[in-house]
Amino acid sequence: MQINRYRYNVGKKMKLVFLSDLHGSKIEPIIKAVDELMPNAVLVGGDFIHSATEYENGLALLSLLSKKYPTFVSLGNHERRFKGDLFSLINESGATLLDDRFVEFGGIKLGGLSSPYERKHCRSKAPDLFLPKTEWLKEFERQESFKLLLCHRPEYFERYLKDLQIDLTLSGHAHGGQWRFFGHGVFSPGQGVFPKYTFGSYFDNRLIVSKGLGNGKWIPRINNPYEIAVIDLE
Numbered sequence: 001m002q003i004n005r006y007r008y009n010v011g012k013k014m015k016l017v018f019l020s021d022l023h024g025s026k027i028e029p030i031i032k033a034v035d036e037l038m039p040n041a042v043l044v045g046g047d048f049i050h051s052a053t054e055y056e057n058g059l060a061l062l063s064l065l066s067k068k069y070p071t072f073v074s075l076g077n078h079e080r081r082f083k084g085d086l087f088s089l090i091n092e093s094g095a096t097l098l099d100d101r102f103v104e105f106g107g108i109k110l111g112g113l114s115s116p117y118e119r120k121h122c123r124s125k126a127p128d129l130f131l132p133k134t135e136w137l138k139e140f141e142r143q144e145s146f147k148l149l150l151c152h153r154p155e156y157f158e159r160y161l162k163d164l165q166i167d168l169t170l171s172g173h174a175h176g177g178q179w180r181f182f183g184h185g186v187f188s189p190g191q192g193v194f195p196k197y198t199f200g201s202y203f204d205n206r207l208i209v210s211k212g213l214g215n216g217k218w219i220p221r222i223n224n225p226y227e228i229a230v231i232d233l234e
Helices: 028-037 056-066 086-093 137-141 155-161
Strands: 002-008 014-019 041-045 071-074 101-105 108-113 147-151 168-171 200-202 207-209 227-233
Touching: 014 028, 028 056, 028 227, 041 056, 041 147, 041 168, 056 071, 056 086, 071 108, 071 147, 108 137, 108 155, 137 147, 147 155, 155 168, 168 227
Parallel strands: 002 227, 014 041, 041 071, 108 147, 147 168, 168 207
Antiparallel strands: 014 227, 101 108, 200 207
């Protein structure tokens, strides 16, 4: 597991740990790594559960983290596969759900842009279910303080976010490109073959993409260790 750090001068001293794409992985090493980092808050950027039947580890992680740290969660595409009342389970865990909304924490604003449904996992034909709900971002970008957005899908940045006054967006979903050769990923859901956004910072450090902590596919990861991203605000 890698720990990668990113620093931002914003006039607020704070350490934020960003976790993404758990996909049912064992939680003990993650908890140990987070404890060693001693963050002010933990941000969970989607796909902390894997499917309708593989969700216990993700909810257990939220519960354990929330007992120690303020924990904020946004929704990825795999959360949409869950058939029960996931919102209630997240609230019971003690984590704060950022479902197309923002909150204030420690003098900064934290928002979460939820991933929409995928057609194959949704019985409804309503077209607005398959697009992110971006209207609330107008109010979010008007906020005066440092604005950090959790947006699971990195490909949404160029499409919906790059022209908005949002200081930092944290994403996952790409799993580092699954296989990495010569610093580049090979494939990502939503971006296809040789994706543009798989790991690291983009758009003048306004977008950070994590390689994540699990594997959502049967295809193994190659040259692509799991990752925890640390955001140091100074």
